Amino acid sequence: MKTLFPLTGLALAAALPATAQTELTVYHAWPHHAEWQQEIADRFIAANPDVSIDFQAPAPDYDEGLVSVIRQNLAGDPPDVFMAGSHLLGDLVARDMVQPLDDMIGDTDLNAEGYTDAVLAFTQVNGTQYGLPWTSSTPVMFYNAELVEQAGGDPDDLPDTWEETIALAADIDALGDDIMGMYYTPGDDDWMTQNLLASAGLAPIAEDGTIAFDTDRGREAIALFERLHDEGGQTAISNNDARQQMYAGKLGLYFNSTAAVRSFEREIGDRFAWGTAQMPKLVDEGGVASGGMAAVILTDDPEKRAAAWDYLLFGTGPEAQALVVENTGYMPVNTGALEVLGDFYQDHPQFETSAQQTDRAYPWFGWPGQNGARISQIVLDRMAAIANDQQSAEEAAAGMTEEIAAQLPQ
Incomplete structure (x- = not known):
């Protein structure tokens, strides 16, 4: 695959005129994103030499990024552009840190x-539009094609319902003591749990305020996680251990963000055939969770705001989004990128699956109020209790409902 980093910072610096520039400070999460983030900035500067971009050191994750930018705002010196986890956008709005993009x-x-x-x-x-999606991903089903075939499945026609998927995983699990049928990562927050709800056609909170875990369909969605362990062969190991088993050819089905595609391609190589498939549904109208970065403008300065808007449009345009996809595995947020990515997707079909789910993707839900991170941890802890056989799915759903209700704005 060609490497898309043709411009260097030194070359750009030499090319820029020694004139007054509009300076933008940009803050994003995930240090491993720094290289392609810089490449987008370099390309933007080459096309807009009257603008300079200075990156703050990346935050280790979305939650830490939010905490840091709140502190910077309280100190009166926030970044001009912030790449927030899209589920945390509501926190910025509630604190009046970001304004609608109507003027832009x-x-x-x-x-x-x-x-x-x-x-x-x-x-x-x-x-109301407060930002533009800078990156976006959905969970997908990674599969070991050879294990699927050995278990009697068809890698070219994988099941699209959870019932059939669990049955296939059980057949894979029966292939040997050193083989695990499936692994659905609980994640580092509640995103993968939101995905189970989405497969049941649910958002975490309904329009009437009902918490999804307090509904029959919501409880059924949570019970899926229990069934993956009881019927599908999943064991309570870490996500990192599960990935190592997948790389070693000992795991049949693995469920996680499409952002892992690049790592899978690098780690597996050509040792065995593998691919990605769309997420199964619990109901016919079932969807899939989406996640990623929301690029927002925090500055009120008109000149900086205009430059920042140009930067957002550039970074979410076809060429920049193609670069993001090729370097990460995310899905493009701009339909124009699909044409740019035509040959790439043909050579790397595993990367395209997430984009094929866009029409049924649910926005990354942000819990109302200022206790979103705490609620996310409540969900994660209860799901861990299910995995470790410390609680039934029914008990976990009831506990989540009670604890979450106490954290929501009254």
Whole structure:
């Protein structure tokens, strides 16, 4: 695969005129994203030499990024552009740290520029556009094609329901004591649990305020996680250990973000055939969770705000999004990137699966109020209790409902 890093910072610095520039400070999470983030900035600067971009040191994750930017705001010196976890956008809005993009969008038809309504919804709060999606991903099903075939399945026609998927995993698990049928990662927050709810056609909270875990379908979605262990062969190991088993050819089905595709391609190589498939559904109208970065403008300075808006449009445009996809495995947020990625997707079909789920993707849900991180941990702890056979799915759902209700705004 070609490497898309043709411009160097030194070459750009030499090319820039020694004139007054609009300086933008940008802050994002995930240090391993720094290289391609810098490449997008370099390309933008090459096309806009009157703008300079200075990156703050990346935050280790989305939650730490939010905490840091809140502190910077309290000190009166926030970054001009912030790449927030899209589920945390509501926190910024609640603190009046970010304003709607109405003044920037104006009469621009964002649909005509390649942004679908579904994608734009990823960075909206109550229907108002506060940012643009910088990256986006959905969970996918990674599969070992050879184990699927040995278990009697068809890698080219994998099941699309959880019932059939669990049955296939059980057959894979029966292939030998050193083989595990499936592993559904609980994740580092509640995103993968949101995905189970989405497969049941549910958001974590309904429009009438009902918590999903307090509904029959929500409890059924949580019970899926219990069934993966009881019927599908999943054991209570760490996500890292599960990935090592997948790399070694000892795990049949693995469920995680499409962002892992690049690592899988590198680690597995050509040792065995593998692929990705869309997430199974619990109900016919079942969806899939989405996640990623929401690029928002924090500055109120008109000149910086205009430059930041140009930067957001550039970074979410076709060419930049193609670069993001090729370097990460994320799905593009701009339909124009699909044409740019045509040959790449043909050579690397595992990367395309997430983009094929966009039409049924749920926005990454942000819990109301200022206790979102705490609620996310409540969910994660209860799911761990299920995995470790410390609670039944029914007990966990009831416990989550009670604890979450106490953390929501009254």
